[in-house]
Amino acid sequence: MNDEQRNQLTSNWRIPKYARDQLWVEGDSGAGRASGEFGEFELPAGGTSPVTIYWRDVHKGAALVRLPWRADSLDWDGGVRIGGYVDAMHITNIADGELTVAIIYLGGQPLRNSLRPYDTAADRETPEFMPSFHAALASDVTETISTWIAPFDSPLTSIAQDAMQNNMRLHCFGRLADESSGWDRFFALPIILESMTVFGS
Structure with a gap:
């Protein structure tokens, strides 16, 4: 796909x-709806960098992730990265009561695509990294609300509850639930919470 006005979200996932x-x-030139298994889309004035992926609607839906523009494919893997605050939590039983889960309502903005939550082995020769809540945010994106799913007995759920009670800031990392997981049978937007960075209030 070499037309600069056309692209797709993914090529492998x-x-x-x-x-x-x-x-x-x-992008900064406008918005387009993605369709199909690889998320083909077209922006009004060609490729722009960076771009933001939204769920359901650009103006009313949840912002999920900020990505750099790449020709042919943005190479998205379904990951969701948001920085913000826990506004509410709902605890419920699903699957005929066999599983108790927390639905975490996170209000915030996408994290910049360059952010890494910690130094990996590959970063051993680079300057030491220290997380910054505000510097990591894509501040030009309006705050939205997204729903994150975690098992009720997960340490992540306990931390999210503590963050809500103490107005602590979070960077949350997760991904859209796999089709085979069945989470979409229960939730409209099933983002699986995988990790988080907690900042003092």
Whole structure:
């Protein structure tokens, strides 16, 4: 796909069926709806960098992730990265009561695509990294609310509850639930919470 006005979200990872036609891409020139298993889209004035992926609607939906523009494919893997505050939590039983989960309502903005939550082995020769809550935010994106799913007995759920009670800031990292997981049978936007950075209030 070499037309600079056209691109796709992914080339290797396949977008789950429940998320197809629910994703929008916005650059500084406008927005376009992504469709199909690879999320093909077109922006009004060609490729722009960076772009933001939204769920359901650019103006009313949840911002999921900020990505750099790449020709042919943005190489998205379904990852979601948001910095913000826990506004609310709901605890419920699903799967005929066999599983108790927390739905975490996170209000915030996407994290900059260059952010890494910690130094990995590959960063051993680079300057030491220290997380910064505000510097990591894509501050030009309006705050939105997204829903994150975690098992009730997960340490991540306990930390999220503590953050809500003490107004602590978070960087949350997760991904859209795999199609085979079945989470989409229970939740409209199933983002699986995988890790987080907690900042003091």
